[in-house]
Amino acid sequence: MALVSNSRDEASILAEAFSFVAEHRFYLRKAVDHGDFYKAIRHSLSLANELRSSQLGPQSYYKLYSMVFVELQYLGAYLVETERHGFSLDEVFEIVQYEGNCLPRLYLLVTVGMVRMIAVPDATDEILQDLDDMVRAVQHPVRGLFLRYFLLQAVKDKLPVLQSGMMGALKFLLGTFKEVVILWQHLRVEAKAENDAWKLDDHRFSLRLLLGAHLMEISRLEGLTTALYAEVVLPELLNLVPACEDAAGQAYLLQLIVEVFADVYHLDTLEKILSTCAQVHWSVDLKPLTQHLLRRLTSFLADSSRSGDGCAEISPRDVFGFFHSHLKQLHGRPRTSATPLSSLLELQLELCMYVLALNTGQDSCMELLQSTVALLQAPGVPSPLEPKLAEAVVDLMAAPLTQESLASAVLAMPYHKSLLAMMSRKMQARAALAVVSALLAGDVSMRDCETIQNLFALTDTLLRDETGRDLGEDLRHLEHDPVVFRTEQETMAQLIHQVRQDDPKMVFEMLSMLWEYFQQGGPHRIIYTVPAMVAAVLQLVGRLGSETSDQAVEILDFTHTLCTSLGTLAPQESVRLWLLSAACADKVAAKAEKVAELVRRISSSIDNVLICLDQYIPEQEARLRGLQLMVGTLRQMTVGLEEDDLKMICGRAVALSSKMLSKRYQSKAFCLCCELYWLPHLDFQDPDRGLLCLRRALQSADGAIHSDPLDVGLFVDILNEVIHLFAEGASQVSAVLLSKILALCVQHVKYIGNRVPQESMRALRSAISSLAAKQKESMEAVMVGDVYIPYLEIDLRSAEQLPTEPSVKTFVT
Amino acid sequence: MTEYGRLVLLIGDYHTPQRKADVPSCFKELLNTDKIGMVLCTGNVGAQSVAEQLRTIAGEDCHIVCGDADHDFNFPETWVTNVGEFKVGIVHGHQIVPWGDDNSLVKFAGKLGVDILVSGHTHRNSIVELGGKFLINPGSVTGACNAVGEFDITPSFMLMAVQEKSVVLYTYELKEGQTEPEVKMNELKR
Known part of the structure; x- marks a missing residue:
């Protein structure tokens, strides 16, 4: 209740003051119109007199001040016209000097002073000195602050004409800033609660911008150099910091300095400003300030290094050093609610981003990780880390791994392991995924076995089920959440493709090592990793030269192991992998010496495909797809199979087709098998059996349309197959057929x-x-004398019996 | 409708994470646009997340057909749609033996009754006009190896800008050792 009545009081006092000012404003203008000098002065004084109020809060006071300010500007404009009122400015000064109360008199004196500066620029220095001395008389915090602010506004555009030059202006501004800070400090109200100690109280908060205005003028001074800033301005400003008795005031002052001055100044004086920061009372959260400065300098340095004009005075590495020791100092401060561990970790991450943005090298990254470990190993840190803290650590672990130049070196150090050990298993899994994802995001290559070992030491949670320990309820949930699990394993599979090296032997070694790890993960994991392993291993085959059949065989045997391990887990995938190995073996056989060895591999792969299709893929559709892939693969081969093997394969494929339950699928399967009897790259073809197969396709199609006439398309499929064989000149596929x-x-x-x-x-x-x-076409060929005319023997007359085609094409809209 | 006509993304044969880790990052940047009004995917998306990501590009107008490795998904074997005045069909292509055979593909286009047939599977991008049909293969967007064991695949995809009677195809390819894609333009006219 008290507050409400207070504010009503303040409102009514302000309203009263407004009406009073408005009244005098009226008379002031009237007096000016009539040329009544004394009246004008008197009413101006009365106006300014309202600012003596001590009952108004800072915000109300500011409103009143703005009103008075406008009127005094008006008066100033009148006073300039000396001919109009008939007094010289010195006389005006004399007259005003003996008038009324101190505060209104000072406002008027400043106004007169401003006018005199315009009239007599040479006297600016002297007048400024006088005014500066005079306003010192007001020591009431709010009145004093506003009077100083009034002085600043009155004189700021005259500072460049000072005879004492830029140094004079600087001296004035620094002096007045010091006074302002002291006045502002007097506003301080003791914080009621202990927890609020690091916050600015409302009064100081609402008038904080008056401080900023003064500092802004300093930063705008023409001729201010980095040297001058470092040697004169900053020391003066930093001397003021301890003058603020409380932590919040100190912090705000520092924040102001950081915000107002340009990045290039901060770079030069980084050590000084950071060490002053660190001296601020421990109850203040320095995170926002440090983060702000760090981000600004990061983008400034990144920009300047991009544009080529790097700062010679200080290297990015040194900047890192300053910040890092600053952070370490913060780590040593007592932990309170204002500086929680999470803030400190965020700052570590911020600095890490700096390291990454400016490439300050491996050392800085290592130092940073080391100090993070030290921070978390300090006594009092909960173990395992709370999820929020662990989350921050995960980010910090992942960040450096997005860079190729850092990744393997970082993984070689023990820091990540130590950090991981501080987390719960749930968070360890999260960290492992983040680490791998970071490598992928940065497209980081894995170039040696050590890196893989180091990495996999971190990702154990993803590679194996937890054994030995009783799982908590939430852990069990995670281990069996299919979506999370799938994502994790797919990410691991992606990692396989990051194994890159010029030397195929080393790649082979690395992939073998990966397999050692993946094997331990159990069948539910390898169904994700085996396909990627096979593709990565087979890629090596293509990179081998012609004289390396032995190596090719070794590689193919490895894929054989991989495919076998998949066994019955994912038969459809197995089919594709066996076929891919067969295709690769064929590719290498085409240019290798020991063809027989390789052809044996092709044959055994196809053999496995047929076993898969026959025993593990009962669904007709999937089986047909498998056959399509097998026939397609054999069709594209250039070396292919031995005659006996092919015969056997054809026989088994046909047997498989006849085992299909529906006639429809049977027909399709037989139709596909026809291809196998006329493989174009082999000199052993078997047209007799091929035609037999074709007949069986027709028979099945016939059976199919008996149960469903709409399956008539099967005949068209067979027709297309025959057309295709005919076009290839397959023997016994005649025009008559x-x-x-x-x-x-x-x-x-x-x-x-x-x-x-x-x-x-x-x-x-x-x-x-x-x-x-x-x-x-054939007709035209005959015209020009070509005698090869198989197409002409085809009898197309039957086609005439088809119903006529609808002439207008209708589009679905 | 933009002034360039409606952009249709032709893409497919990801095989992630089975054969490649990911789509090249420069492609990802290109595909991060709101100018694409339709997605036609030739299949073999690899992971569930790829299919989801494709659906975010053009919302409802995203059509993915079943590749040989998509047995875990429920995609249709073929899809036919109208784009401008063209009828476009899409099929993965492993069903059409011999693979990548233009004559067979033309007949397949005839079977679907389409003017343009988009197919994949060979992982080699191509644009062929044959028998009154346009056969388009956008290639593999990741550069994954193909079913016949070829590993020298250039990652590629296509954008199709359709105006009523003409189609402009932009083929984006990422050549070996490059970081920026090369763009080729082809205009198809009826």
Whole structure:
């Protein structure tokens, strides 16, 4: 209640003062209009007299001050016109000097002084000195602060004409700033609660900008150099810091210095300002100030190094040194709610970002990590670290690993291990993931086994289930959260591709080492890592020269181990991996010496594919996809298989096809198998069995349309297969055969009439039109004397029986 | 609609993390744009997160077809859509043996009834006009090895700018040892 009534009082006092000022404002203007000099002075004094109020709070006082300020400016403009009022400025000065109360008189004297400075620039120094001495008389904090502020506003644009030059101005500004700080300090109200000790009280907070205004003028002085700043300005300012008796005031003053002056000044005086900071009472949170300064200098130095004009006086490495010792000093201060451990860790991270942004080298990064470890190993730090602290540590661990130049060196040091040991298993897993993600984010290569060992010492939580210890409820949840688990394992799989080295032997060694680690993770982990391992290992095959068959065999045997380990865990993936190894083996066989060894590997891979398809992939769709991939892979080979092996494979593939439950899939599978009998790169083809296979495809298709006539598209698929074989000149695939199958398709399509699926109809039409186009081409070839005319023997007449194509193409909109 | 027409992203064959760690970072920057109105992905996204990330590019208009390695997903085998006055079909391509055979692809385009067929699987980007169809392969965005064991793959993807009767294709390729992509432009006209 007391507060409310107080504020109402203040409001009414302010309103009263406003009306009083407004009244005198009226008379002042009237007096000026009438040329009544004395009246003008008197009313101005009455106006200014209102500022004597001691009942107004700083904000109300500021409103009143602004009003009076405007009027005094008006008076000033009148006083300049000496002819109008008939008094010389010296006379005006004399007159005002003996008037009324101290405060209004001083406001008027400053106004007159300002006018005299304009009229007699030569006397500026002397007048300024007088005014400076006079305003000293007011020691009431609020009145004094505003009077000083008034003086500053009155004289600031006259400072450049001082005869004592820039130094004179500087001296004046520093002097007046000192007075202002002392006055401001008197405003201080004792903090009520212990916890608020580091906060500015409301009064000082609301008038803090008056301090800033003075300091701004210093920073704007023309001719202020870094040397002058370092030798004169800063020492003076820092001397004021202890003058603030309380920590909050000191901190604010430092903050002001940091904010007002340019980065280049701070760089030069970093040691001084930081050591003063560190002396500020321990109850003050220095994080915002330090963070602010560090961020500013980081971007300043980064910009200047980018633009090439680096600061010669101080290297980024030295800046790091200053900050680092500053932080270490902060670590030594008593821990309070104002300087919690989390703040200190944030500052460590901030400095780490500086190190990364400016490339200050490995040493600085190591020093920083070392001091972090020391900070956390100090007595009183909870173990394991609370999640929030651990989170901060995780960030700090990850940051340096995004840089190639730092990563392996950092991992080689014991710091990350020590940091990890301070966390709970849950946070360890988080840290491990962050570490790996950082490496990936920075696209950091892993170039030696040591780095891998060091890294994997940190990521144990991701690689293995926890054994031996009873899991807490939350841990168990994490270990079995499928989404988190999947992300973790996929990230580990990504890591495999970061193994890079010019020497394939070393890569092989590193990958073997990775496999040692991954193997321990159990089947639910390796399904993520094996595919990436296989791809990474097979990449090596491509890099081998022609004389390195032995190595190729060794590599292929390794992939064999990898694929075997996947076994029945992910049969569809296994199929793809076996096929990829077979394809790679074929690629290397094409240029290698010991072809037989490699061909044996191809054959055994395909063998495994068939086992997978037969035993572990019962779903027809997946099985068909597997067959597609197998046929596709064999089709693209250049060396391929031995005749006997191929025969066996063909036989098994056909057997597999006939095992399909639905006729539809059977037909598709047989149709695919036809390819295997006419593989273009082999000189042993088996047209008889091929045609048999084709017939079985037709039989199955026939069976399929009996249960569902809409499967008529199967015939078109077979037609396309035959067209393809015909185009390749496959033996025994004659024009007669093709014509027959075409006629069969047309017959079936006609039979089911309107119910033919659009897709099948379109497929048939495009098959026919491609044949027609080929015939036309052949015709033209005959005209120019070419005798090779297989296409001309195809009988397309059956196609004429198809219903006519709709002439207008309709688009779905 | 932008003044360049609607941009359609053609992308696919990620194989992350199975065959490559990630999409090149310069591609990531390029794809971080709001100018793409439709995504057509040829499949083999690798991880769930890739599919999710693709859906953030153009929201609803994101169509991913089933690659040979996408058995954990529920993507369709093919997808047909209208882009400007063109009918565009998309298929991964492992289903069409022999792989990457233009004549077979043309017939497949005929089967789908499309003017433009987008397919992947070979990991080699290409633009072919054959039999009245345009066959487009955006390649592998990560540069992953292909099913026939080739590892010298240049990472690539395409942007298709469609105006009513013409299509401009921008092919972005990241050549070996480069940090910035090369862009090629092709105009397709009916």
